[in-house]
Amino acid sequence: MGVETTHIRSFVAIEIPGEVKTFLSDMSRRLKGFGGDVRWTRPEGIHITLKFLGNINPDLVGDLRDALTPVCARQMPFALSVLGTGGFPDMRRPRVLWAGLNDPDQALVPLAAQVDSALEPLGIAREKRPFNPHLTLARFKSLKRSSDLIQAVTRVAGIEGPAFTAHEATLFQSILRPTGAEYTALCRFPFSPE
Numbered sequence: 001m002g003v004e005t006t007h008i009r010s011f012v013a014i015e016i017p018g019e020v021k022t023f024l025s026d027m028s029r030r031l032k033g034f035g036g037d038v039r040w041t042r043p044e045g046i047h048i049t050l051k052f053l054g055n056i057n058p059d060l061v062g063d064l065r066d067a068l069t070p071v072c073a074r075q076m077p078f079a080l081s082v083l084g085t086g087g088f089p090d091m092r093r094p095r096v097l098w099a100g101l102n103d104p105d106q107a108l109v110p111l112a113a114q115v116d117s118a119l120e121p122l123g124i125a126r127e128k129r130p131f132n133p134h135l136t137l138a139r140f141k142s143l144k145r146s147s148d149l150i151q152a153v154t155r156v157a158g159i160e161g162p163a164f165t166a167h168e169a170t171l172f173q174s175i176l177r178p179t180g181a182e183y184t185a186l187c188r189f190p191f192s193p194e
């Protein structure tokens with residue numbers, strides 16, 4: 001058996017509550033009416049990625065747990081809310097459509113940086129790109145027939161969604177299937193009050 005087949009695709013993320021998924025699902029449903037050559041994400045799977053690990057050896061999961069448990073235990077639960085929409089890299093030639101996050105305690109950026117640093121000793125490369133917390137709504141396959149969708153997204157660029165509290169981070173395995181990625185929680189890392 002080749003080494004690759006035993007590796008697991010993984011990432012660390014914050015899950016969002018059901019009412020936020022419902023809000024995003026309603027927004028996506030309205031936007032779908034504008035067409036575009038895009039693949040919409042499944043609302044159940046929408047999350048805030050803190051760190052994409054890529055393919056790792058499953059033997060590393062114990063070390064990942066040991067590295068991330070103290071990082072998350074030092075983090076207090078924090079408030080977030082859905083705020084705005086946009087595209088990566090921009091709305092002129094977007095590859096990804098996202099909903100944004102209001103992070104009044106400014107917790108996400110430092111938390112992602114700490115996760116990144118804690119994993120480096122395990123041989124997981126540091127993220128070179130700036131961390132941009134977001135909720136992925138759709139990915140463009142091409143920009144064909146996309147102008148109505150882009151306009152519609154621009155009209156809701158200031159939309160305000162539900163508030164929620166982030167209580168934990170989760171290490172997920174991602175299995176890529178033709179029907180979309182399937183995520184399985186491998187480890188949970190609670191944030192601690194005080």
Ligand code: ATP
Binds near residue numbers: 052136177
């Ligand atoms: P699919 O790839 O089938 O569209 P997906 O992107 O949801 O599905 P993965 O590619 O396994 O599934 O990605 C898991 C998470 O990690 C997603 O939030 C994705 O946006 C993020 N991600 C994937 N690749 C990278 C990368 N190279 N850098 C940063 N984040 C990434």
Ligand code: MG
């Ligand atoms: Mg992907």
